[in-house]
Amino acid sequence: MKISVTTGAAEQQKTACLVAGVYEGRKRLDIEIGKGLDELFGRALKSKEFSGCKGEVLLLHGVNKGGPERVLLLGLGKEKDFTLSDLRQVASEATNILTRKQLGSFVLTLAQVAMKKAELGEKVQAIAEGLLLADYNYDRYLPKNRPGQPVKVSDALLLLAPGDDKHVAETALGKAEAICAGVCLARDLVNAPGNLKSPEYLAMQAVAMSEQVNIKAKLLNRQEMEKRGFGALLGVAQGSQRDPYLIVMEYNGAKADEKPVALVGKGVVFDSGGISLKPGEKMDEMKMDMGGAAAVIGTMLAAARLQLPINLVGVVPAVENMPSGTAIRPGDILTSLSGKTIEVLNTDAEGRLILADALTYVGQYQPRLVIDLATLTGACIIALGNQAAAVLGNDDKLIGQLLKAGERSGERLWQLPLWEEYAAQIKSDFADVKNTGGRPAGTITAAAFLQKFADSYRWAHLDIAGMAWEESGKAGRPKGGTGFGVRALVEFLHGECA
Numbered sequence: 001m002k003i004s005v006t007t008g009a010a011e012q013q014k015t016a017c018l019v020a021g022v023y024e025g026r027k028r029l030d031i032e033i034g035k036g037l038d039e040l041f042g043r044a045l046k047s048k049e050f051s052g053c054k055g056e057v058l059l060l061h062g063v064n065k066g067g068p069e070r071v072l073l074l075g076l077g078k079e080k081d082f083t084l085s086d087l088r089q090v091a092s093e094a095t096n097i098l099t100r101k102q103l104g105s106f107v108l109t110l111a112q113v114a115m116k117k118a119e120l121g122e123k124v125q126a127i128a129e130g131l132l133l134a135d136y137n138y139d140r141y142l143p144k145n146r147p148g149q150p151v152k153v154s155d156a157l158l159l160l161a162p163g164d165d166k167h168v169a170e171t172a173l174g175k176a177e178a179i180c181a182g183v184c185l186a187r188d189l190v191n192a193p194g195n196l197k198s199p200e201y202l203a204m205q206a207v208a209m210s211e212q213v214n215i216k217a218k219l220l221n222r223q224e225m226e227k228r229g230f231g232a233l234l235g236v237a238q239g240s241q242r243d244p245y246l247i248v249m250e251y252n253g254a255k256a257d258e259k260p261v262a263l264v265g266k267g268v269v270f271d272s273g274g275i276s277l278k279p280g281e282k283m284d285e286m287k288m289d290m291g292g293a294a295a296v297i298g299t300m301l302a303a304a305r306l307q308l309p310i311n312l313v314g315v316v317p318a319v320e321n322m323p324s325g326t327a328i329r330p331g332d333i334l335t336s337l338s339g340k341t342i343e344v345l346n347t348d349a350e351g352r353l354i355l356a357d358a359l360t361y362v363g364q365y366q367p368r369l370v371i372d373l374a375t376l377t378g379a380c381i382i383a384l385g386n387q388a389a390a391v392l393g394n395d396d397k398l399i400g401q402l403l404k405a406g407e408r409s410g411e412r413l414w415q416l417p418l419w420e421e422y423a424a425q426i427k428s429d430f431a432d433v434k435n436t437g438g439r440p441a442g443t444i445t446a447a448a449f450l451q452k453f454a455d456s457y458r459w460a461h462l463d464i465a466g467m468a469w470e471e472s473g474k475a476g477r478p479k480g481g482t483g484f485g486v487r488a489l490v491e492f493l494h495g496e497c498a
């Protein structure tokens with residue numbers, strides 16, 4: 001979808017559809033579009049077909065000649081409760097409706113969405129994100145022109161209100177486009193099927209992304225990791241025929257001596273569980289176990305496109321977790337890159353093993369802070385469902401900033417405690433630490449494990465297990481990979497630049 005910004009009168013818009021939001025309780029529409037519209041609107045109010053409640057939709061035809069062919073009214077709910085997340089959501093719903101109705105293009109008027117707490121730029125960004133996030137589907141393995149296949153909206157015009165600064169709106173639009181390019185790349189990577197998606201494939205995609213923009217990418221292969229002692233990562237990789245890679249991406253938007261922000265993403269391209277094999281049901285979804293990696297790669301792309309004045313390093317340990325004659329066994333003891341030994345009690349707790357080495361590796365950058373993202377624990381889905389990712393870490397200020405960025409971006413995070421008492425659950429009799437802490441507080445003990453490898457810098461961990469994959473498909477969250485994390489991270493990084 002191509003989005004542009006325009007000014008002018010609504011009634012002069014030659015479009016298949018004019019889209020406008022309507023707050024609950026409005027008696028008139030203030031859209032200058034001839035007398036006809038208010039009369040039709042009044043009738044819809046009277047017949048209770050439409051009242052402006054959140055989620056309501058009204059499509060009107062024959063409003064005036066020469067202007068828009070239709071008017072699509074979207075209920076916004078109560079004005080005082082309306083947030084930027086709601087606006088994003090409404091825009092996503094608009095995309096879905098217009099796609100279903102096969103109306104190739106539309107004009108969306110901003111004049112009706114007055115919001116006290118939001119500036120023009122924020123509104124335009126939220127609308128554009130909502131439109132673009134809904135305008136995605138993973139159809140590369142489907143035949144072209146399949147009957148019933150949605151016809152995409154090709155053009156959207158955002159019609160500014162009188163007095164709105166067009167330059168501000170265009171800047172915000174560019175920001176949304178960069179962010180959504182990152183989100184959609186992340187979704188593509190998550191949706192790619194496991195047969196295609198080897199660790200090497202993920203590495204090649206990261207290299208290709210880096211070549212598109214101003215990012216330096218380098219790869220460590222198995223031999224190099226053996227030489228350096230990535231024992232925990234290589235332990236997970238040893239059950240698979242496919243070679244592991246450590247993917248390192250560097251973006252320099254600030255002075256060379258400025259310490260970077262480091263992002264680390266779990267890149268398990270398929271998690272069968274290994275010898276501690278997972279049950280068969282829904283095992284197909286475990287191709288999404290690189291959702292953290294996808295978020296890091298997508299965020300690197302967005303940050304570079306936005307030319308953020310910051311130094312960033314993205315690290316992705318990419319492996320496949322498979323059972324085989326060469327796989328690690330429960331009871332094995334691995335020596336990690338940090339030198340700490342790890343007793344592997346469950347080969348399905350593999351994410352923390354590869355992250356341990358990646359977290360040690362980023363230490364060499366002397367990062368000013370480190371954020372890791374991982375589809376790490378099923379327990380996180382038990383705790384928070386599919387509404388928020390868990391955030392834990394060793395620095396409450398950093399966590400506070402992330403919570404705020406999550407709220408603003410519409411990607412919710414929720415803090416879980418990381419009290420030192422939890423570490424007792426991962427004490428091993430035979431090694432420095434064991435890789436499972438039993439059933440109680442599974443998300444927290446996983447973070448407590450990571451903390452042992454993240455003790456030399458400010459660090460936060462996002463468990464995105466419940467957020468990386470959308471099972472049913474919602475407006476702005478099509479079925480499959482969600483690209484979760486990119487928007488919250490970019491929002492956070494914007495704050496870091498200020």
Ligand code: BES
Pocket residue numbers: 271289346348349350351375376377378379435436437442465466
């Ligand atoms: N990748 C899984 C976690 C997961 C489960 C992500 C469901 C998304 C959806 C992770 O590697 C895993 O298997 N974790 C185990 C840890 C346990 C063995 C300590 C889990 O959560 O069961």
Ligand code: MN
Pocket residue numbers: 271273347348349350351
């Ligand atoms: Mn696992």
Ligand code: ZN
Pocket residue numbers: 268271289348350351375376
């Ligand atoms: Zn996993």
